[in-house]
Amino acid sequence: MESGPMNKVKCSQCGHVNPAGQSQCSQCGAALPRVRVRVNTPGVNRPGMEQIAFQRGQVIANRYTVLEMIGRGGMGCIFKAHDNVLKEEIALKTLLPQFAKDKLVVERFYNEARIARSLSFPKITRVHDIGMAGNVLYISMEYIKGQSLRAMLDNLPEGKRLPITTSLFVIDSLLEALEYAHQYTIHRDIKPENIMITEQGQVKLMDFGISKLVSHPQLTGTSVVMGTPHYMSPEQLRDSAKVDARSDVYSVGVVMYEVLTGNLPTGVPRPASQLMSEVPSSLDPIIMRCMEPKPDNRYPNATELREALKPIRDLVRREGPPDLSTSFDALRGDAKAKPDAPTVAVPKYRGLGIALVIMILGLVAVGLYGIETQRAGANETTITGAPAEAGYAQFIRWAEQARERIPSGDNASERERALHRIGQRWLTEAAEAADAGDDERARLCAWYALQSFTGPRMEPSGMVFVPPGRVSILDGSNSCEAEAPGFFIDRYELTNEKYRAFAQEAQGDWPMPVSVTNGDLLAPVTSVTFYEALACAAHYGKTLPTEAQWARAAYGAAEASEVYPWGSEWEDGAANTASDDNHAGPAPVGAYEADVSFWGCYDIAGNATEWTRTTAGSSACDPEAPMPGFGDAVILRGGNYAAQPVALMRRANAPFGERLPHVGFRCVQPFPTDLARIQAAL
Numbered sequence: 001m002e003s004g005p006m007n008k009v010k011c012s013q014c015g016h017v018n019p020a021g022q023s024q025c026s027q028c029g030a031a032l033p034r035v036r037v038r039v040n041t042p043g044v045n046r047p048g049m050e051q052i053a054f055q056r057g058q059v060i061a062n063r064y065t066v067l068e069m070i071g072r073g074g075m076g077c078i079f080k081a082h083d084n085v086l087k088e089e090i091a092l093k094t095l096l097p098q099f100a101k102d103k104l105v106v107e108r109f110y111n112e113a114r115i116a117r118s119l120s121f122p123k124i125t126r127v128h129d130i131g132m133a134g135n136v137l138y139i140s141m142e143y144i145k146g147q148s149l150r151a152m153l154d155n156l157p158e159g160k161r162l163p164i165t166t167s168l169f170v171i172d173s174l175l176e177a178l179e180y181a182h183q184y185t186i187h188r189d190i191k192p193e194n195i196m197i198t199e200q201g202q203v204k205l206m207d208f209g210i211s212k213l214v215s216h217p218q219l220t221g222t223s224v225v226m227g228t229p230h231y232m233s234p235e236q237l238r239d240s241a242k243v244d245a246r247s248d249v250y251s252v253g254v255v256m257y258e259v260l261t262g263n264l265p266t267g268v269p270r271p272a273s274q275l276m277s278e279v280p281s282s283l284d285p286i287i288m289r290c291m292e293p294k295p296d297n298r299y300p301n302a303t304e305l306r307e308a309l310k311p312i313r314d315l316v317r318r319e320g321p322p323d324l325s326t327s328f329d330a331l332r333g334d335a336k337a338k339p340d341a342p343t344v345a346v347p348k349y350r351g352l353g354i355a356l357v358i359m360i361l362g363l364v365a366v367g368l369y370g371i372e373t374q375r376a377g378a379n380e381t382t383i384t385g386a387p388a389e390a391g392y393a394q395f396i397r398w399a400e401q402a403r404e405r406i407p408s409g410d411n412a413s414e415r416e417r418a419l420h421r422i423g424q425r426w427l428t429e430a431a432e433a434a435d436a437g438d439d440e441r442a443r444l445c446a447w448y449a450l451q452s453f454t455g456p457r458m459e460p461s462g463m464v465f466v467p468p469g470r471v472s473i474l475d476g477s478n479s480c481e482a483e484a485p486g487f488f489i490d491r492y493e494l495t496n497e498k499y500r501a502f503a504q505e506a507q508g509d510w511p512m513p514v515s516v517t518n519g520d521l522l523a524p525v526t527s528v529t530f531y532e533a534l535a536c537a538a539h540y541g542k543t544l545p546t547e548a549q550w551a552r553a554a555y556g557a558a559e560a561s562e563v564y565p566w567g568s569e570w571e572d573g574a575a576n577t578a579s580d581d582n583h584a585g586p587a588p589v590g591a592y593e594a595d596v597s598f599w600g601c602y603d604i605a606g607n608a609t610e611w612t613r614t615t616a617g618s619s620a621c622d623p624e625a626p627m628p629g630f631g632d633a634v635i636l637r638g639g640n641y642a643a644q645p646v647a648l649m650r651r652a653n654a655p656f657g658e659r660l661p662h663v664g665f666r667c668v669q670p671f672p673t674d675l676a677r678i679q680a681a682l
Contacts, residue, residue, distance in 0.1 A: 125206035173203035190251035253290025402453035423452030451486035542667035575606030
């Protein structure tokens, strides 16, 4: 058995850490696991480590010029390099030649790139490319200065810990990344070494090299337990292939305990608050629940753990903001003394976070408190369901109050009359559901009524409100009907100017599409991949629309045509398509007055076709349809300047990573769930 630096064995039953060599747990008497454990132990010399893969000045794959080696581990090295195509510094992660003969190791090495490229989220490491130079496998990543959470902790003076606000921010950011990642994969190696902190104070989760794709569990052999023993859940010690999100929750609990106390939880750990007076006692049961030996006794997912921690984070913030200079210096550690200390590869996706999005980047904040305040303000846009703290009666009362402010008479606009009609219909449906005893549906319909009456007064700048409702979608040769909550959507497609601002402001040197460098800055950005569009949306605190949302915005009104924005017959010059001889490319957004949907979205029938976040092949009307993953085709909607006119109902698709000169995007935000904000709009 290979062991980690501490040379101990964790019991798979009770979690107690035993000295190496024991066959039974000294605490519960259970047989200790006799499995092969692969442990990432940076700095450990192994046979072949003297064979450094690349040398300074060497050009790899006719593209990357090696600048220096910046890291070394048991299975490979990490180099700082210059990408001669993109004209930027990147990091190359290599696998030593002797390991390239191991089919399982190579598959996992490639798996890291596949998984990382599929995770379009700001707090998860970004991968550019994967390849082979001679007999050396490599992955190219973003290069960002900073350091790991491990380095931060090691750089703290003896007896000192990170400020409690800083610690909770790091854990919350980690959980936000896991919320998104768990849609696709279980990380299975959460530890301080894999949590990176940029010099701007952003938290990034990296190293999915031993993850398993949720949809491809056969990649992990049951005879090999992978991870780092002290952070691994008991069930992961037994069988790495059969773990779920609760295993990562266990690891987060261990990391949380270590960050707060400076100790690993061994045996029956003392409550964190007894070791460090700054730790609130209310954290103790949360940490202990994370580290329960039985998965069923833990938090089931990262979302519920974040919710449990939120009141404590809010309380700590209210008791006084941290010393920003102290917090920021603590994050940077020895960065001033070691200006070239890097972290590897870090993406701006999101997102979306995804979670998404969630998926808000604190890119210009100074110190953690500024970033945290920005993100806290953005959290209210990440939930599309009805607020849990309000019920049917309150939604009905507020909806009836807000209804009086929506004109419905002869002087009202067509849009105002439609909003009034839709809101009244949801009130009627809510009452019918309540009479039928369907309390859940009654509450949802009452919430939709409230959205319909208050949405117009809550529109963010540059966006329009689309009320909740149903829309027909042509799914293959059949049609289906989807129901979408109220949301806000960009009035115009995202412009070259806004994408350029994202690429310049966001960490990681995002490439500039040709439309940005050579096109009109007021025209829609095109030639962007799905994950670049998703990351850009996350940068602005938004996400991409589902196909149902796009359809609702394009033709989802009783008064709207499903063919063209202006009606059922094509009108020459009404939209920027190939039938218009005036433009050989995208026009400035909003240039075609007729090409506007009932709800106020311009360039629906022409200019640029738009990415959605609906996977091709999934049911277009399935509210549980997953976010597109690596290799998936993604649904596209709308006409464009290079094609003949197409009806709004028609759909197309393109591969996840395709750059198409006629494809751009617009963004959406969900209806907010902050009751105080809603009440202010009544």
